[in-house]
Amino acid sequence: xxxxxxxxxxxxxxxxxxxxxxxxxxxxxxxxxxxxxxxxxxxxxxxxxxxxxxxxxxxxxxxxxxxxxxxxxxxxxxxxxxxxx
Amino acid sequence: xxxxxxxxxxxxxxxxxxxxxxxxxxxxxxxxxxxxxxxxxxxxxxxxxxxxxxxxxxxxxxxxxxxxxxxxxxxxxxxxxxxxxxxxxxxxxxxxxxxxxxxxxxxxxxxxxxxxxxxxxxxxxxxxxxx
Numbered sequence: 001x002x003x004x005x006x007x008x009x010x011x012x013x014x015x016x017x018x019x020x021x022x023x024x025x026x027x028x029x030x031x032x033x034x035x036x037x038x039x040x041x042x043x044x045x046x047x048x049x050x051x052x053x054x055x056x057x058x059x060x061x062x063x064x065x066x067x068x069x070x071x072x073x074x075x076x077x078x079x080x081x082x083x084x085x
Numbered sequence: 086x087x088x089x090x091x092x093x094x095x096x097x098x099x100x101x102x103x104x105x106x107x108x109x110x111x112x113x114x115x116x117x118x119x120x121x122x123x124x125x126x127x128x129x130x131x132x133x134x135x136x137x138x139x140x141x142x143x144x145x146x147x148x149x150x151x152x153x154x155x156x157x158x159x160x161x162x163x164x165x166x167x168x169x170x171x172x173x174x175x176x177x178x179x180x181x182x183x184x185x186x187x188x189x190x191x192x193x194x195x196x197x198x199x200x201x202x203x204x205x206x207x208x209x210x211x212x213x214x215x216x
Contacts, residue, residue, distance in 0.1 A: 024112070026101065029087060029088060031090050031099055031211075032101075033112075045183050049129040058110070060109075060111055060112070061111065061112035061113075062111055062114070062191055063114065064188075067095065081148050082123050083148060084145045084146075
């Protein structure tokens, strides 16, 4: 899992998973990286958070690979107001 | 002028940002969300770069469009770089985004940051032009 992969290779191997990349290339203007080494990966975000918390690198990238996986008949609405106190 | 890309086929426009904290930095994906009053990030992601109780400003509750309430905290963030802008020492929301995270989202780039930008969106081409 320490092999440097292109984004196309990552998409084939880790579709619909959260991945953490180290030694990554990610042009500032782009929404997605172009290459990197996959340090951890998981289908569930909770499992991913647990794995990624172990032996934290100083610099890494979190990416979800593949299309946004919204449940069927779901519309994502993020309008949120804030109450503080 | 700089152009930043997003995928117009996706359900939401997602841009990337580099979140920096006391112990490191993580590049993350955020929904470009003018409907969120405040930038918000998944609490475990914030913890991984060193944000904790000593950065907390106060408790906070986010209220969604349907009235649903989510408890979290307002904390002082050291730095985030996104859309070519460096935003430092600002307040952001730390909430559990586990449900949203399963949809490929690490947080929301909210109106507090978006309103600081002079930008133009080309939706069909998936471009955000920042002047």
